[in-house]
Amino acid sequence: MxxxxxxxxxxxxxxxxxxxxxxxxxxxxxxxxxxxxxxxxxxxxxxxxxxxxxxxxxxxxxxxxxxxxxxxxxxxxxxxxxxxxxxxxxxxxxxxxxxxxxxxxxxxxxxxxxxxxxxxxxxxxxxxxxxxxxxxxxxxIGSYTLIEEGSLWKYLDDGSDQSLIWIQIDFDDTAWSTGNAELGYGDGDEETVVSYGPD
CATH class of the missing domain: 2.60.40 (Immunoglobulin-like)
Known part of the structure; x- marks a missing residue:
């Protein structure tokens, strides 16, 4: 040793x-x-x-x-x-x-x-x-809120595959829709209903 x-x-x-x-x-x-x-x-x-x-x-x-x-x-x-x-x-x-x-x-x-x-x-x-x-x-060593409750979110609801392009810093999401959290469908408590795109 x-x-x-x-x-x-x-x-x-x-x-x-x-x-x-x-x-x-x-x-x-x-x-x-x-x-x-x-x-x-x-x-x-x-x-x-x-x-x-x-x-x-x-x-x-x-x-x-x-x-x-x-x-x-x-x-x-x-x-x-x-x-x-x-x-x-x-x-x-x-x-x-x-x-x-x-x-x-x-x-x-x-x-x-x-x-x-x-x-x-x-x-x-x-x-x-x-x-x-x-x-x-x-x-x-603090506690920090990264995303406030009820924050406005950007989302894409057209069923298209964005691959990994959307995680790039310079990605342009200006055409995406916006809505308050909770986003989703089917529970009845969503702030923004996302229709899960075209089938």
Missing amino acids: RQFRVILGYILLYNSSGYTQEILINEYLASNVIAFPEMFDFDDYSDWIELYNPGTASYSLNGFFLTDDLADPLKWKIPDNTEIESEGYLIIWADDYDESPGQVYMRPYWPWDNFTTRHYHANFKISANGEQLGLARADQ
């Missing part, structure tokens, strides 16, 4: 309004086998992600999430009341344990037969083959 370390200004910190630099993914270690073991909680050489606060005040991570899959930006929620001090760092172990400080676990050996977690542990590991890392803020 190949071990590597990459130092980054930031990998990706995003929200719905674009990029931000409030908190940075500063450094990470993937496929850890020899460096910086996590000795207090789960006794292993885990992957980790280091977050950095470049600001002049402490910063709350309430509503922040880490992910290794940008299609799932809310994969692991950073526990509420987690803060990074001004110009401070926070290590999050990417070891798939999904835990936060203060959780009690049993150990299979004596005399330390239990322990209380001291660190943050995400619910994923980092691939040594390379993958996406993201830090998202949930309060900026």
